[in-house]
Amino acid sequence: MRIRSLIFAIVSLCMIGVLVAGFFTRSIEAALTVQSVSVGRHMPGPTATQGGATGQPAKTATPGVPVTPTTVVNGANVLAKDTFKRATQVFWGSASDGRLWAGDANSIEVFSIVAGAGQVDHAQGAFNAVLGPLNTNAEVLISASVNQFAAGGKVNVGAALRWMDDNNWYKALIDGTRLQILSRVNGVTTSLASVPFQAKGGVNYTLRFRVLGANLFARAWQSGQPEPAGWMLTVANTALTQGMGGVRVLVQNATVIRVTSFLETSITPVA
Numbered sequence: 001m002r003i004r005s006l007i008f009a010i011v012s013l014c015m016i017g018v019l020v021a022g023f024f025t026r027s028i029e030a031a032l033t034v035q036s037v038s039v040g041r042h043m044p045g046p047t048a049t050q051g052g053a054t055g056q057p058a059k060t061a062t063p064g065v066p067v068t069p070t071t072v073v074n075g076a077n078v079l080a081k082d083t084f085k086r087a088t089q090v091f092w093g094s095a096s097d098g099r100l101w102a103g104d105a106n107s108i109e110v111f112s113i114v115a116g117a118g119q120v121d122h123a124q125g126a127f128n129a130v131l132g133p134l135n136t137n138a139e140v141l142i143s144a145s146v147n148q149f150a151a152g153g154k155v156n157v158g159a160a161l162r163w164m165d166d167n168n169w170y171k172a173l174i175d176g177t178r179l180q181i182l183s184r185v186n187g188v189t190t191s192l193a194s195v196p197f198q199a200k201g202g203v204n205y206t207l208r209f210r211v212l213g214a215n216l217f218a219r220a221w222q223s224g225q226p227e228p229a230g231w232m233l234t235v236a237n238t239a240l241t242q243g244m245g246g247v248r249v250l251v252q253n254a255t256v257i258r259v260t261s262f263l264e265t266s267i268t269p270v271a
Helices: 002-042
Strands: 076-082 111-114 117-121 125-135 138-146 156-165 168-174 178-185 188-196 204-212 215-222 233-236 243-251 256-266
Touching (some): 076 125, 125 256, 138 243, 156 204, 178 215, 178 233, 188 233, 243 256
Antiparallel strands (some): 156 168, 215 233
């Protein structure tokens, strides 16, 4: 009898042990599962500074350079500037100084940016591109090329000053055979001065044009060569007193003009 009681007690204890072990085993497994999910949710994922799955630093937008009309070049205040170093596009868009080109440059599709230059092509007639504020005494320095000049001065590229509209401006130009200063006042164009200047198609030339008070000055040379020491043209005219600076061209259907740089600065009269 005692032996049966002892056996029954041992069996009962074994069954209780199995139940307890099963209960705690499931509890421990549940605890580990919760811990694993928690760690997975808190693992640091890709951030802006990690650059996503590649682990590279993320690129951030570079703030645009504000227009700074007080920029000084060689002692002169810069009124407008363009290097044309931007993607290929229709129209000339915004210059490298942040200013928006005006005149025809952003409204007529003969203007475009191609391979780092402001281009004018597939057109016939005269077109304007102006940039910067109204001014009185200023200088424009441009570098440009023409694929081929035409007889009789029917193709030219020039710098404009005191430009108010298509009927009122001063312009210094090269047309393949001469350097010339023109005025256009109330729709009437007049040649103010000219000098022989042989320019070849496909060659880049630089032209400096200045208007100071009633005096107009111009000189031109092949880009990369020394700039002439003196002005090649000097003339007086009082018809126009203020306006904008820019580029004015005369083209034929087969003409391609490429402007590679534009700089307009203010000129201070000497007391």
